Amino acid sequence: MSIDDFTPVVQSITVKRHQIPVAYTFAGAIALAVFFTWAPWILPASDVSILMNFFILVIMATMWNLLAGYAGMVSIGQQAFIGLGAYATLYFAIKGMDPFFAIPLAVIICAVIAFPVTYLLFRLRGGYFSVATWVVADSAMLIIGSIAFFGGGTGHYLPGLSNIAFKELNHDTYLAAWFVALIVVVATYILLRSRLGLVLSSVRDNEVAARSSGAKVTSTRRTIFIVAAAGCGAAGAVLAISQPFIQLGNEFNLQWAAEMLFASMIGGLGTIEGPILGCVIYFVLQQSLQNYGAWYLIIFGALAVGVAIWQPRGIWGFIRDKFHFELLPVGYRVQGAGVGEALPRRSVDWRPWRRTKETTSVEDADSP
Amino acid sequence: MFGVMKIINLAHGDMAVVAGYTAVFLVPKFHLPEVWSFLIVVPIFALLGYIVQRTLLQKSIDRDPFTTLLVTFGLSVVIENLLLEIYTANAQSINIGSLIVKSWQVNNTISVSYLSLTVLIVSVVVLGALQLFLSKTSTGRQIRAVSDDREAAQLCGTNYRHIFGIASSLAFATVALAGIAFGMYTSLSPTAGGVNLLFAFETVVIGGIGSLWGTLVGGILLGIAQQFGAHFNEQYTVLAGNILFLLVLAIRPQGLFGRKVVMS
Incomplete structure (x- = not known):
């Protein structure tokens, strides 16, 4: 038997990102985009308002998912940037600017404020980080509330909108919410497919290994925090235009943090599609229980707690793992002979903590 | 007490409020003066602490600290909104009758209210009792052992889940006391x-x-x-x-x- 007998088995392995041809996904996205841009002309005004609030929540949930789902930072203080975005819009509007043109400026202001804040917050980890974000939000609210220019605790009416007819204003605000949501989701998708997304995946899988391989973990986290702050600032700016009476307790409400957190958790953390699905569930609940006070939030919260305990990857995570299916894939999958069709992109759990000391310990010592 | 489990309970403050509300709304049904409400509320909370720990919290601790944060934050929001929905946003306070104004006159300028004095004494006694419990009893020793090194304690035969449950029931009992004291001093809101x-x-x-x-x-x-x-x-x-x-x-x-x- 000579060495020539060994003919290597040529396996054709292909590495690809998309399951569905890109053209189809793209066409679908275009169709959706056209529909939602067209929506204010074909849907009744009340539906347009609901869709507008839906897109505002989509922005928030996508940003929160980027923070917690991809970068492991559980913030319960994102309402700080929603409030700052709203009040930045108010500031420019009082100074005589068109509120719609103030949106990008509000985004920039939130990003600029977020930068020094990261230097304080990143000194704490885990739960301490979370509560510290809340302290920051509380402080931001109290500082804004003590400025008489913004009307203090009573609030201030957003000027510059009174000369627009109600219907037209509703359309414009809807379009602003929809375009910002589109930009945020697409930007998040591109961001996660970039080098930065790769660093995030490596940190998620094993932070120590990522650090020792030269991944700039802290600066990546900082970038993500700033992006999330900017996104929430945009959401706050749109919110200010949609509810033009700017009130301290409304813009800085902890409920924003709760809603974005619950929506991302139920939909599925660490996926792009999940938070959007979570927002859909939120609005279905809210609309069907709108005559029952805060019960929709109680049920939504209880659902989120249940999902976190029993189905931590959320609904979309469940679909992805069960059917190996993704609409907006961020990673690559290996396909070909011997590898198995449609190997799940993440055969390991997406959270690094699960494989740390806590869970590899002697389990069930007390079980019968 | 949550230090034993190395978790942060974002719903801890809300537990105190729930304890206060229980004292306000449940205890009068037993025809008991509200001053003695802790006799009923504290045991209920101790039991509740054990149950919540063994059902909800243990599952999330078994997963990771990340889940624990999300779960306790979710619970906190749910509890606040439930209280708002059932008992409105009105502030409630525990009615302790004339005790609130009675005080011990030290001299003309200094007076110490009986309520403050009682709360101070109770907190010192509770802390002392907890300290004794942790240092002298077998369960206390096990709590400390689990806190120091969970795996080693498990290898020695400690059921850490039961110990976590006990730690949690102590935490709930103390937070219930705190909530009642808070409700007597000032007022509680959701x-x-x-x-x-x-x-x-x-x-x-x-x-x-x-x-x-x-x-x-x-x-x-x-x-x-x-x-x-x-x-x-x-x-x-x-x-x-x-x-x-x-x-x-x-x-x-x-x-x-x-x-x-x-x-x-």
Whole structure:
């Protein structure tokens, strides 16, 4: 038997990102985009308002998912940037600017404020980080509330909108919410497919290994925090235009943090599609229980707690793992002979903590 | 007590509020004066603590700290909104009759109210009893063992889940006492829990995480800062405390009494 007998088995392995041809996904996205841009002309005004609030929540949930789902930072203080975005819009509007043109400026202001804040917050980890974000939000609210220019605790009416007819204003605000949501989701998708997304995946899988391989973990986290702050600032700016009476307790409400957190958790953390699905569930609940006070939030919260305990990857995570299916894939999958069709992109759990000391310990010592 | 499990319970303040509400709304049904409400509420909470721990919290602890945070935050929001929905946003307080105004006259300028004195004595007794329990009894020893090294304690035959349950029931019982005392002093509202959690958290970080004396000093400093803020303007009370917290974080992130540790 000579060495020539060994003919290597040529396996054709292909590495690809998309399951569905890109053209189809793209066409679908275009169709959706056209529909939602067209929506204010074909849907009744009340539906347009609901869709507008839906897109505002989509922005928030996508940003929160980027923070917690991809970068492991559980913030319960994102309402700080929603409030700052709203009040930045108010500031420019009082100074005589068109509120719609103030949106990008509000985004920039939130990003600029977020930068020094990261230097304080990143000194704490885990739960301490979370509560510290809340302290920051509380402080931001109290500082804004003590400025008489913004009307203090009573609030201030957003000027510059009174000369627009109600219907037209509703359309414009809807379009602003929809375009910002589109930009945020697409930007998040591109961001996660970039080098930065790769660093995030490596940190998620094993932070120590990522650090020792030269991944700039802290600066990546900082970038993500700033992006999330900017996104929430945009959401706050749109919110200010949609509810033009700017009130301290409304813009800085902890409920924003709760809603974005619950929506991302139920939909599925660490996926792009999940938070959007979570927002859909939120609005279905809210609309069907709108005559029952805060019960929709109680049920939504209880659902989120249940999902976190029993189905931590959320609904979309469940679909992805069960059917190996993704609409907006961020990673690559290996396909070909011997590898198995449609190997799940993440055969390991997406959270690094699960494989740390806590869970590899002697389990069930007390079980019968 | 949650230090034993190394988790942060974001719903802790809300538990105190729930205890206060239980004292306000449930206890009168037993035709008992509300002063004695702790006799009923504290045992209920001790039991509740064990049950919540073994059902909800243990599952999330088994997963990871990340899930625990999300679950306790979710619980906190659910509890606050349930209280709002059932008992409205009105402030409630525990009616203790004339005890609230009675005081012990030391001299013409100093007087100590019986309520403050009772609360002080009760808290000292409770802390002392907990200390004794942890150092003298077998269960206390097991709690300390699990806190130090869970795996080693398990290898020696400790059922850590049961121990966590007991630790949690003690935590719930003490927080119930705190909630009742709070309800007697001032008034309770559904959102009071979050505010109190923030103050407690700031106290711990200012003093230094893991330092008992630090926590005491942190509490005093936070109180002084808040009074200092209130001196200028009522609105600045909480803000001054927050600013002290952020300053400490900027200048001395390990806290005043904390040891320098690698934060990772």
